[in-house]
Amino acid sequence: MSVAGKYLHKNVEFLDRSGDSSEYAGWSFNGHKNTDKVYTFEEALDLAGRGWYTYGLVAFLILALHGITLDMFGISVVLTGACDMNLTHNQKTILLSTPFAGSIVTAWPWGFAADTQGRRRALAFSLWGSFILSTLSTFSPNWIVLAVLKFGSCGFSSGTQSLGFTLLGESCSQKLRASLIIIVSTSLIITFGSYIVIGYLILNLDVSFDLEFITFSNWRLLNLVFTLPLGLSATLLGFIYESPKYLVNAGNVKKALDTLKNITRRNGGDVSKYPVKRIVLEETKTLRMENVPLWKSLKDQTVPLFKPPLLYKTIQLFYITAVIYSTNNGFFIWLPFVMDTFYSGYNENATAAAGVCDMIVNSNKLDAGMETCVGTVSELVLWMAVAQSSVYTIINIGVFSLSRWKKSVFISLMLFCFACGVVIPAVTDRIASMILLEGFMISCVCISIIFSYYVDMFPTSYRGMAACLGVMVARGSALVGSNLVGSYLDSHCTTSFYAWSFYVLSGVVVSWFLPPDNVKRESQ
DSSP, rough: OOOGGGGGGGGEEEEEEEETTOOOOEEEEESSOOSSSEHHHHHHHHTTSSSHHHHHHHHHHHHHHHHHHHHHHHHHHHHOOOOGOOOHHHHHHHHHHHHHHHHHHHHHHHHHHHHOOOOHHHHHHHHHHHHHHHHHHTTOOHHHHHHHHHHHHHHHHHHHHHHHHHHHHSSSSSEEEEEHHHHHHHHHHHHHHHHHHHHHHHHOOOOOOEEEESEEEEHHHHHHHHHHHHHHHHHHHHGGOOOHHHHTTTTTTHHHHHHHHHHHHTTTGGGGOOOEEEEEEEEEOOOOTTTOOOOHHHHHHHHGSSSSTTHHHHHHHHHHHHHHHHHHHHHHTTTHHHHHHHHHHHHTOSBBBBBHHHHHHHHHHHHTTOHHHOOOOOHHHHHEEEHHHHHHHHHHHHHHHHHGGHHHHHHHHHHHHHHHHHHHHGOOOOHHHHHHHHHHHGGGHHHHHHHHHHHHOOHHHHHHHHHHHHHHHHHHHHHHHHHHHHHTTSSSSSHHHHHHHHHHHHHHHHHSSSSSOHHHHHHH
């Protein structure tokens, strides 16, 4: 007997709000019996199989996330070549902060749009809006216009990550879900190296076209190239279906079943043999009421996340997300300075007995009071970025192969991060210090695992809002972490590493209470 069959002896309420009660029906648990076979949504999704549609959805999401990463983080490389703008240190700081600010401000509305308008429609607005504004930012006449347009473009693109993960999680079988999310997240690690490589190639070109109101130089070309994945993924969204689980939850059961059949066909299955005609949702069903004011609807989608029984899950995942992003982003911003000091120390035959804290202090002394524009990406930064991306990609592949034990893997990685942070202040060898610093930032590998829990732990009606608020927490903690570490690490380096390491350990303690790895169920 199927899992759904076990529920038939219970009171099950017949729900058909699609207008066709003869063939298609959705079910929930409150008061009706029927002898027809009923499938759980997970069973119906499993029967759709896996194939070209599943892999195409993964490829689409990888491209989309590649686009938002280039849009949000690529500006650091773009500004390296923007020498003709004569930017001051404060102006650069504002421009580097605006992508995070834009993503923080808009995270809440994206969650509302996903849960009330659908994952696919919200994704369309996110991708097209970010592509248009990011393209316009290429032609900014001054830094203020550039900041405003980057704020807007990153505000639009910030929804893509949470919306994309939610759509993927609701469109593939439970057996594949965690693995596919980890694969997609692994691509983000590769992206962090790719924008350095692209920047190195384009910023070394001699590009200069007079457009009267601006001079189109190499950094503008680089920014334009960074927008291409956004435009391409927005176009490819036309081949992606709406989340069938969202459709069932919204009462459009006929369309949900049609979507499941289309997914079956795209995956190479025989639609005529697809048996599902009735679906049961194994969770509380909540629908947005018509003619409800916007702010009340926003409240209805948000408040339940901060009330039992979802309150504990929300606090738990938000805290772990904050630990990961503030740690990784907070220390990642120091990496270029440390690499330059590391390189210059050996070139000048300086002593190798210098730890990370010594490198940071030396880097700060060398850069104090200097307002220089490099104009290009150095070969050292290029090779270090490639090496870092390669190592983290290999680790992610290992995480993918162990996805059935994702909680155990997550805790192990965070403990390794903690151990590296505690040891760093005591190590004085340059090479060992760099390796330990990279190990301390290995928390970035945990991003894929923690976002898979957003899909697993929240019901369909609040999953989009929870994931988008999670992104808001991630961006906010990254902004706070980078500023906090940057202002405190110079004067209290050793204390900072010890304090931050125990902050990571607190994340390990909280993650201990995540849902257990259900290895038996996933291996069946």
